[in-house]
Structures are given as C-alpha cells and as structure tokens.
Amino acid sequence: MPESSPETHVIDFRAAEQLLAARDPRGAIQLLDSVITAHPENTAARLLRARAFFLAAQLRPAELEFQIVLEREPDNAFAHFALGRTLERADRSEEALRHFRLAAALEPRPEFIEAARFARETGDGEHDSGDPDHDPE
Numbered sequence: 001m002p003e004s005s006p007e008t009h010v011i012d013f014r015a016a017e018q019l020l021a022a023r024d025p026r027g028a029i030q031l032l033d034s035v036i037t038a039h040p041e042n043t044a045a046r047l048l049r050a051r052a053f054f055l056a057a058q059l060r061p062a063e064l065e066f067q068i069v070l071e072r073e074p075d076n077a078f079a080h081f082a083l084g085r086t087l088e089r090a091d092r093s094e095e096a097l098r099h100f101r102l103a104a105a106l107e108p109r110p111e112f113i114e115a116a117r118f119a120r121e122t123g124d125g126e127h128d129s130g131d132p133d134h135d136p137e
Helices: 006-021 025-038 044-057 059-072 076-090 093-106 111-123
Strands: none
Touching: 006 025, 006 044, 006 076, 025 044, 044 076, 059 076, 076 093, 076 111, 093 111
C-alpha cells in the first residue's frame, strides 16, 4: 500500500466528493476515513463524511459527524440543516426543529426557512423536501 501524504489525502478528498456526487456514499466514507484519521481537525472532510453517512442511511454516525462540525463551526447553517434532516429521519422531530430554526436564522435560504416552518407547523417531521447530500452552496 502506498504511503499516505498530504497530496494523497487531497486526492482522496476530491475522489470522495466525486463518489458522493455519483451516489456511492460507502466508497466516499472509505476514502474519507483515512483522510480524517490523518487530519482529524479537517472540518470539510468531516462534513463530507457526515453527508456520506446520511446518504448511506447510517444516521447515528452522520449525527455524530455533524455535531463535531457544529462544535467547531457553530454558525454553519448547512450543518444545522443537515443535522436537522438526520434527526428528522431518525424520528426525532423536536430536536430537528431546533436545528432547522438555527439554520434559517443563520442563513435565511428558502429551503432552510421551509424546513423550519414545515416542522413547526406539523410537528411530525415528515417533510422530505431536501437532504444534506446536496449542499446548497
């Protein structure tokens, strides 16, 4: 196995982005595991891995990764939105609502506002108009 270097980690990160775009979250997770092992402080890699976990329906690991991102970047509106979607899928709609509201307050994008409004109005968390695999940026 070739030796890891900062260059191979960048290549792995970019390849993981492509795998996620191609709807291969498990492949992306495998590549990102080595990147995060080498660079645990890399928030971008953690956010990408959280999205991959979400797409792979691994909700608990997704939740944990989004929480790490938010510990480091509490003003990351997308991470709040994505964590809200993760909690919503796990039938934890009250917790999800808090993160939808924070996302909408931090960055009033239509999808963030809609998620906060829908969750508040229905309270049942059965809204599925967006997912964290698609970063609105």
